Amino acid sequence: MAEFKEDKFFRKSGDSEDSADKLQKKITKTKQQNLISTSQKIKEMFKKQQFKDIVNWAEKDTSIIVNEYDEIKVNSQMLKLGQYALIKNAKNPSEDYVGKIQRIVAIKENKSKKLICLCEVNWFYRKSEIIKFKPQAKPWISNNEVFSTSCNDYILASAILSPCRIVTLEEYEASSQVDKGIFFTRLEWLPTKKKFDGLSKLQNHCTCKQPQNPDQIYIQCDKCQKWYHITCVGLKKGEYEQKDYICGCCR
Known part of the structure; x- marks a missing residue:
């Protein structure tokens, strides 16, 4: 027996x-x-920055402890699930990445003091990332505009710099103060197809027939009420102030 x-x-x-x-x-x-x-195996994946693979491996390996959290402290500020964040861009420190926090996990091997803190983020593309594929869109994309995507990835929690805000174009224009941490979105970018979703729904302005860019200066025709870039109609800054303007079509 x-x-x-x-x-x-x-x-x-x-x-x-x-x-x-x-x-x-x-x-x-x-x-x-x-x-x-x-x-x-974890060390190898960490070295290659294969953070998603680390999470997948950890969730299957019973010798690894995986804890999930609803919030994380970033530079003395609390960041919760569902919030937007500025994320360190090692390739271009002058332009941070933008993402939405979807998941916060801490991974620890049994009998080990080392802890790997990772966040799953949903990426928003910025102007510089879009015009690589759509250079013709450069004139109408604002420097503070971001584009939603279906791309998710895991990053080190230490790469998160600070919370940020993403609003609509209308809210952005109505804001009395626009700082580094405020962006607006109006379109989705499809990375696999390298094109916008919903671009045809945007209203075009001016003789150049392009969507509105809040970074640029527009002048409104007093007759037809349409908006034009001052550069497109041959005006310089200061030449249009406190004056009536009639566009070429209405003259």
Whole structure:
């Protein structure tokens, strides 16, 4: 009859204590090898910045502890799930990435003091990322405009710089103060197709027939009420102030 021992392995009746000890050592050695293998695998993925793979691996490996959180402290500010954030751009420090926090996880191996804090973010593309594929859109995209996408990825929590706000174009224009942390969005960008979704719904302005860019200066025709870029109608800054303007079509 099998005999159950406190050390949680089975020993057949008649086995010697020596054979039992050897079996216990073999089991212990196998566990240690598995832990080393897991640790090494995580290190390799971390080095390659394969953070999504780390999360997937950790959720399947019982030797790894995965904890989820609703908020995280970033530079003395609390950032909650669903909030927008500025994220460090190592390639171009002058222009931060923008994303929405979808998930906050802390990953820790058993018997290890090392903790990996990761955040899943939903990316918003900025002007510089769009005009690589759509250079013709450069004139009408604002420097503070972002485009929603379906792209999600995991990043190190330490890459998050601060919370930010994303509003509609109408809210952006109505804002009395526009700072670095305020953006507006009006379109979705489809990265795989490299095109906008809903572009045809935007109203075009001026003789150049382009969507509105709040960074640029417009002048309204007093007759037809249409808006024109001052540069497109040959005006310079200061030439249009406190004067009536009649566009070329209405003259």
